Amino acid sequence: MKKLLILGAGTAGTMVANKLSHVLSRDEWQITIVDQNETHYYQPGFLFMPFGIYGENDVIKPKRDFIPPGVEMIMSEIELVEPAENRVRIAKDNRYLYYDFLIIATGTHPRPEETPGLNDKEWRESIHDFYTYEGAKALAKKLRTWEGGRLVLSVLELPYKCPVAPLEFIFLADWFFHERGIRDKVELTLATPLPGAFTKPRAASLLGDTLDNKNVHLVPEFYPEQVDPDNKVIVAYDEREIPYDLLVVVPVNMGAEVIGRSGLGNEMNYVPVDKHNFLSTQYDNIFALGDAANLPTSKAGSVAHFAAEVFVENFLRYIEGQPMTAQFDGHANCFIESGFGKGILIDFNYDVEPLPGKYPLPGVGPFSLLQESEMNHWGKMMFRWMYWNILLKGKEMPVTAHMSMAGKWN
Amino acid sequence: MSEREIAGKTVRFAEDGFMADPAEWDKGVAEALASEIGIAPLTEQHWKVIEFCRSDFAAQGDAPTLRRIMKVGGVPTKELYKLFPKGPAKKVAYVAGLKKPSGCI
């Protein structure tokens, strides 16, 4: 029996476990997946919780419900990967799990303790985040009774998962305070280390205009060093300061500690891989998928989905000793919720920036690209259903893994 | 792509204004590029950062982020802002003859 070990049963790990369990022979392969947490969180839903659009039960399901029969699931913390021995030590019963092939899908995680003053006495009082379930819940409670003032959203480090989430948060906040009748009492500021609202020029310019129209103050190239919770200011390395009454942060995101501890990651604990086929640059029987990998594209569920398709096709060839011919192009596809029941869709890859046009989706679309529409909002809402029912289960989606230029205006 | 005469050499630049080929770089070019953006003279601390970035680029294929210069190169971010004020990651890449940092999204 050959052993395939998957570390992490989040979006990427669960998807590949499902896909591979259909195509690898059960007589020849034993597939095992390890995760420390019983609950699968629908992380894109964390964005909606602070505004009461989703409740707690909308974003959680048991992980086991998504692990296919025939795949062994172990609930345990992963302590150490020992690539030279082809084994992984887990906390449960101090066991070693041996593998022929290893897939690392341990994701990326918010690390508030990386920023001085953040994780201190004001954490979850006047300083919040929405990148965790607990954070989104606490912020929902806070916003229900907040009476207004300066709300500052600050992105603390690059890269972070779902690069459009801070923009969406601000758009939804604008709408939320409008509905509550206190928009005139709220000053909204978005501070980011990026030179604009997004990295790629055309999307940055459109999203920058949208911020202007909604009366949101954008502070670009703001790279925070620390928070001063007593004086309620956030301080950048270049000594600029932004005062706030309510600070919402996207904390420093880092890959799992076990990756760093095992010598498998870069300075952010991301696993260096070939950006076209996800094979580790250090070991020829280790792959990294999803947010755990050091890929020069967005860290997003949609990327993990497109990547998983390319990965499975290649993996079947690789285990037969054949070259990996499928090439991942960095395809990312994000619905950006823009408030007031509308959304914007962007579609891009390693080489092509988000362009305006139409995104054809058989049976449902088309969606407008780089432009606000109600249809795009419904796309975002539909995404949750697709996530639980299609994506995680590794079923075919009616979209291609590679980006297509069809419908885009150049 | 464009060409400019810098420190007695012909140097090629990409459209974004960063050098097109790190191999065309030398210390004289670095000094000229640095003074163009108001950083002069280059001190020992500047050179330490520039040299780290060049060797890291050679190994990784990307200009390092500030966190990487801090964690791997051992230079605190605060100091980088003093050496290369306002946008140190971009400025040091420019002076070191590397391509524009990708910005990680």
Ligand SMILES: Cc1cc2nc3c(=O)[nH]c(=O)nc-3n(C[C@H](O)[C@H](O)[C@H](O)COP(=O)(O)OP(=O)(O)OC[C@H]3O[C@@H](n4cnc5c(N)ncnc54)[C@H](O)[C@@H]3O)c2cc1C
């Ligand atoms: C607020 C927010 C909004 C988002 N919106 C969108 C969106 O609209 N569209 C989109 O495509 N994406 C979105 N994302 C991003 C998306 O959720 C992630 O990119 C995706 O979940 C990545 O999947 P993954 O499998 O790589 O990591 P994860 O799903 O995070 O899974 C990692 C797993 O590894 C486990 N693990 C880690 N370390 C250990 C250890 N030591 N021992 C045991 N287990 C361990 C964890 O428990 C976890 O289950 C959003 C994310 C956030 C936070």
